Amino acid sequence: MTNKLKYFVGNWKMFGDFTSFKIINKISNYFIRNLNTNNIKVILCVPNTLIYFFKQKMKSQTISLGAQNCHHYQDYGPFTGNVNAKMLKNSGANYIILGHSENRAIGESNKLIKIKIDSALKSNLTVILCIGETLKEKRSKKTFRVLKKQITSCISKNQNLSKIIIAYEPVWSIGSNKILKSEELKKIIHYIKFQYVKTFRTKKQPLVLYGGSVNEKNIKFFSPISEIDGFLIGGASQSAKKFIAIIKNYYK
Numbered sequence: 001m002t003n004k005l006k007y008f009v010g011n012w013k014m015f016g017d018f019t020s021f022k023i024i025n026k027i028s029n030y031f032i033r034n035l036n037t038n039n040i041k042v043i044l045c046v047p048n049t050l051i052y053f054f055k056q057k058m059k060s061q062t063i064s065l066g067a068q069n070c071h072h073y074q075d076y077g078p079f080t081g082n083v084n085a086k087m088l089k090n091s092g093a094n095y096i097i098l099g100h101s102e103n104r105a106i107g108e109s110n111k112l113i114k115i116k117i118d119s120a121l122k123s124n125l126t127v128i129l130c131i132g133e134t135l136k137e138k139r140s141k142k143t144f145r146v147l148k149k150q151i152t153s154c155i156s157k158n159q160n161l162s163k164i165i166i167a168y169e170p171v172w173s174i175g176s177n178k179i180l181k182s183e184e185l186k187k188i189i190h191y192i193k194f195q196y197v198k199t200f201r202t203k204k205q206p207l208v209l210y211g212g213s214v215n216e217k218n219i220k221f222f223s224p225i226s227e228i229d230g231f232l233i234g235g236a237s238q239s240a241k242k243f244i245a246i247i248k249n250y251y252k
């Protein structure tokens with residue numbers, strides 16, 4: 001078993017109501033009884049409607065809460081239906097997913113994502129920035145080009161880099177039950193770390209999570225790939241049983 005800190009981040013997407021607290025409670029109880037909190041960080045990114053409620057109900061702070069997107073504007077403003085990073089921080093979020101492909105697909109550009117990152121960092125949220133290629137880009141061998149563009153356009157050297165985590169999520173892998181071959185995944189994670197260090201002239205490598213169809217059955221495949229700093233888990237994080245099994249099986 002590795003001693004390196006690993007992140008297990010759940011992305012609930014558009015799922016859950018107040019009764020879903022039982023999911024967090026089960027994960028939290030398992031965590032307290034069985035896991036080493038120095039080695040494992042659990043973050044659940046839930047709908048905005050649940051952040052404050054969950055934060056109030058949680059007895060221990062072993063699990064951190066995150067949001068899944070925000071408006072780019074830093075202050076209050078005429079943006080019907082939106083919330084900004086500051087409001088999410090005030091609700092109890094400490095993390096935020098930005099640049100998720102489901103939001104890029106409905107028009108979020110790298111430029112807009114960068115402004116959102118600026119705003120989230122100003123509100124003292126840790127950003128989980130999703131990057132990844134589409135199937136078309138993969139087939140036309142543009143993966144590295146796309147990742148480089150996403151890294152260099154969404155992040156800048158003057159941002160607080162220590163509060164940005166990258167999640168590599170190949171778009172074609174999300175919710176599809178398809179995952180990369182081990183060698184290919186290693187190469188891509190290396191490339192992301194290399195490109196980041198080179199672009200931002202930093203000695204500190206970024207944390208890079210993998211996301212895309214991670215479940216309790218395939219998690220073992222990722223255990224030997226020490227370059228991966230953790231996982232962004234969508235569908236399977238909506239079930240306490242599956243989420244716990246992912247963590248358990250990863251360390252088996």
Ligand code: PEP
Pocket residue numbers: 011169173174175176211212213214232233234235236
């Ligand atoms: C996601 O939505 O970030 C994700 C990784 O989804 P899934 O695990 O369901 O593929």
